[in-house]
Amino acid sequence: MRLDIDGLSVEVAGHRLVHDISLGAGSGRLVGLVGPNGSGKSTLLRCVYRALRPAAGSVRLDGEELHAMDAREGARLLAALPQEASTEFDFTVAEVVAMGRLPHQRGSGRARRTDTEVCERALARAGADHLAGRGFLSLSGGEKQRVLIARALAQEPAVLVLDEPTNHLDIAQQLEVLALVRDSRLTVLTALHDLNLAAVHCDELYVIAHGRIVASGPPYDVLTPELLAEVFGVRAHRVRHPESGAVQLLFDRLRRADAAPGACAPAPLPRPTQADPTAP
Structure with missing residues (x-):
């Protein structure tokens, strides 16, 4: 339903x-x-x-x-x-x-x-x-x-x-x-x-x-470092779960420099492949 x-x-x-x-x-x-x-x-x-x-x-x-x-x-x-x-x-x-x-x-x-x-x-x-x-x-x-x-x-x-x-x-x-x-x-x-x-x-x-x-x-598309900084006020690092391949997050405090315009964002994860069970 x-x-x-x-x-x-x-x-x-x-x-x-x-x-x-x-x-x-x-x-x-x-x-x-x-x-x-x-x-x-x-x-x-x-x-x-x-x-x-x-x-x-x-x-x-x-x-x-x-x-x-x-x-x-x-x-x-x-x-x-x-x-x-x-x-x-x-x-x-x-x-x-x-x-x-x-x-x-x-x-x-x-x-x-x-x-x-x-x-x-x-x-x-x-x-x-x-x-x-x-x-x-x-x-x-x-x-x-x-x-x-x-x-x-x-x-x-x-x-x-x-x-x-x-x-x-x-x-x-x-x-x-x-x-x-x-x-x-x-x-x-x-x-x-x-x-x-x-x-x-x-x-x-x-x-x-x-x-x-x-x-x-989908979680991969939504849980970006930029959104997490804006909504939750944290600095997030994205990693892959070693078994499921799902995106997982490691958190730091959001320093003032991280929130400043032009601050460097963490490198994005590679897009899921077709074999990835978390791919939308």
């Missing part, structure tokens, strides 16, 4: 936080949003999963306006994992994942055998089936994230929206979570803080600064 955002603007307490943003995520693509803290990434995503209403613009799934759908229909098509997803009560993992089936249940809302089987498959896909009987609050950060992704998968959505899914995770957990998201084969829109993770795992990137899209395209 294709996700399209057209001319989206968001106002909160009289302040415009997102300005006329348009972007698209093709079916089965993993599209990343990157930008400095406070740039508008989370605000944009809250509109996509309907926690906020936009001041202008639209969010469409295969051409259908998401905000015009009833809540149950929208939840069957799109699942979200907010940045600070929490469960206050100590439900078991199985109970947390079963909440993902609520949009598919009618009447009494009692789980059917089909619901139980879907939840079991979702836990297995997330590598969390061994946690089913554990209390959610007893889990580590990485385990909780796997369970919340399993809950989203149990919704059987076509589109998955993730806000900083690797937050507070160690490096192994970050890699595992993003591999899980990639393997889901869903249409995914995610905000990511780590530019190197975004470069490896995303098909396309949109860079947001001050509530506006300032660059978009």
